């Protein structure tokens with residue numbers, strides 16, 4: 001955090017991307033090799049997922065102290081929790097003993113992680129496939145109270161929303177102008193120049209480094225950045241939760257904790273399954 005204020009957000013997202021693909025098994029950490037296709041180059045992760053060096057550093061220290069004991073998947077789970085505690089968010093219980101997988105799923109990373117343009121139905125479906133429900137979607141989306149996003153993930157909202165030649169009417173006009181400045185101005189309904197695609201904006205413009213319930217206030221006031229953020233208020237089954245969470249931070253924290261504990265249990269490998277990796281970037285023996 002001292003050298004990179006965004007790192008807590010990146011570590012939380014890494015744990016999420018790990019758990020949604022083959023379970024919380026450290027598969028997101030595996031590098032591509034000539035004969036191994038990892039998840040890092042899948043669309044949701046490529047030039048986007050970050051924090052790998054931090055996990056490597058923790059692993060290095062642990063391997064010197066107690067080799068082959070703490071899995072990369074457990075490191076990721078604890079790093080995410082500590083990152084949020086340090087960001088003034090809630091603390092949740094992290095059960096330990098996850099083992100590391102020996103495979104990765106490029107397909108899973110592309111298809112099982114929610115996309116920012118997915119409808120709420122699609123997002124809920126993807127969560128349900130992992131044993132999570134609508135309430136978990138609403139509570140876990142609150143993670144977007146910290147961290148940043150690149151223009152490429154929301155630029156369609158700025159100029160040509162759903163092929164209407166107009167911006168998304170559900171985006172606050174002041175925020176719209178700010179984002180258009182950041183992501184490149186486009187006359188009429190052309191496509192913005194992709195040289196702006198990697199420009200970054202905070203997911204929560206008011207308290208970008210503090211884990212609070214401000215995300216829900218943003219979303220209520222048309223200041224959610226991603227389409228998937230706004231989708232929570234358009235849907236009746238989640239909009240009441242957005243309202244409740246925006247009014248009651250304790251309630252949000254309680255529900256977030258329950259959902260994080262559930263997420264951290266998705267498809268874990270135990271006992272003799274998998275292995276404890278020596279290096280989080282590769283399986284022990286090819």
Ligand code: HEM
Nearest residue numbers: 009010013016048114115116140143147148149150153228
């Ligand atoms: C509900 C469906 C979700 C969608 C569609 C979604 C999509 C995205 C996208 C597109 C970004 C920006 C990435 C970039 O610009 O490189 C992002 C960032 C982030 N997401 Fe999500 N996300 C979802 C749920 C979650 C969940 C469940 C968590 C964690 C529990 C999470 C945590 C984060 C964090 C912390 C960031 C900021 C990362 C950083 O600054 O490095 N997201 N998300």
